[in-house]
Amino acid sequence: MFTDKQIFGAPLAGITDKPFRKVVRMFSPTSPLYTEMISCHSLVGAHKNCLRNFDRYDTEGNIGTQIFGADPKLMAEAAKILQDAGAAWIDINMGCPVPKVATRSGAGAYLMRDHELAGKIMSAVVKAVSIPVSIKTRLGWDDAHKDWQDLINIAIDSGVAFAAVHGRTRAQLYLGKAELPPKPEFQIPIIANGDIKDIESMQKAENLGYNGVMIGRTMLGKPWILGQLAGNEIQSINVGEVALRHFEYMLEYYGTKNAVQMFRKHVAWYSSGMPNSAEFRIKVNQTTEEKELKRLICEFWGCELNI
Ligand SMILES: Cc1cc2nc3c(=O)[nH]c(=O)nc-3n(C[C@H](O)[C@H](O)[C@H](O)COP(=O)(O)O)c2cc1C
Structure with missing residues (x-):
């Protein structure tokens, strides 16, 4: 330990x-x-x-x-x-x-x-x-x-x-x-x-x-x-894919309704400092739909919706 x-x-x-x-x-x-x-x-x-x-x-x-x-x-x-x-x-x-x-x-x-x-x-x-x-x-x-x-x-x-x-x-x-x-x-x-x-x-x-x-x-x-x-070997990080995976884990744990709402703050942190992130966050904060939130994440980071 x-x-x-x-x-x-x-x-x-x-x-x-x-x-x-x-x-x-x-x-x-x-x-x-x-x-x-x-x-x-x-x-x-x-x-x-x-x-x-x-x-x-x-x-x-x-x-x-x-x-x-x-x-x-x-x-x-x-x-x-x-x-x-x-x-x-x-x-x-x-x-x-x-x-x-x-x-x-x-x-x-x-x-x-x-x-x-x-x-x-x-x-x-x-x-x-x-x-x-x-x-x-x-x-x-x-x-x-x-x-x-x-x-x-x-x-x-x-x-x-x-x-x-x-x-x-x-x-x-x-x-x-x-x-x-x-x-x-x-x-x-x-x-x-x-x-x-x-x-x-x-x-x-x-x-x-x-x-x-x-x-x-x-x-x-x-x-x-x-x-x-810690110096671990980490392949290049695809932030959108990490965010999607995180959201999946939240959905499994909290269920859709709570997860969508609770994930908003994480989206803000993941996208902090990126171009157009303020606009993106407004859209994220307005959605209550799991699929729409996933779509927005994929659109923002340009990743595939495959998990
Ligand atoms: C949002 C938030 C929640 C926290 N929750 C806890 C907690 O549950 N237990 C705890 O001992 N400290 C908690 N802390 C304090 C942090 O563990 C840490 O001591 C503090 O943020 C300073 O470290 P940092 O500068 O690396 O963030 C919290 C801090 C923040 C900002």
Whole structure:
């Protein structure tokens, strides 16, 4: 699950779902990938309106399933469910800044403010499963509380196998530049995250002493990027065909009605910066038909409608 200098695909809610991971896997069969964050309440309650509660991971390779929540018992139960579903490892979200998670639920980034609770959650999850457990966190709550190293030490005492650190505070959300300090000595590997998008930024993280890197937003509209940066042999990329394949996987997973609507944002990312993309996106956003969306994709990229 963890070896030095790996390139991790970050958890991205609303993006790194099963269909997206399948597309990433076409270019990067072995890189470690995270799921979207999954609520422990939703998972343990097996809420039927959330498809990912029923995902299996056995055939997905190196997959870390990320959970969020504030209740150690429920988090442990959720971790067991994901282990049984074939996850390679469990990740605990300790960095999500959105109010619904961090302030109203006392989960995600809030755990950077309550290290005692964070420790209880980590210990409960580690005890509940036999697969490795990681955490993903930020530098701290705000500039006055950049105490991520304390949290990492608690993680080490709790039996956590590795940690990923996003070089921003909760207060920064996604603003400004991510800045990671040189990595201090820790007994577990630390993965650098935040604004890493090319060989140069990967190299910078490595020079700072980090044991691997994690890439998030750079994957949007570029599901091949992890494979490319890892130096995998990739034949020339036909973006239209990749987009069509992605859409097929979305249709299989979500059904036509939801897939057509949910795929619009991916179309925007795939076509970003291309000539006439604004016009194309308007047409895509107006269609509710699977066939019409496929036709538009083929017309825009000039590919064959044969998958
Ligand atoms: C749309 C979006 C959704 C995200 N969802 C999650 C999530 O579910 N869990 C998590 O730990 N981080 C989540 N993040 C944070 C990313 O994993 C990552 O830490 C952040 O985007 C910085 O990395 P980047 O600069 O490579 O994108 C999300 C970020 C974005 C933009």
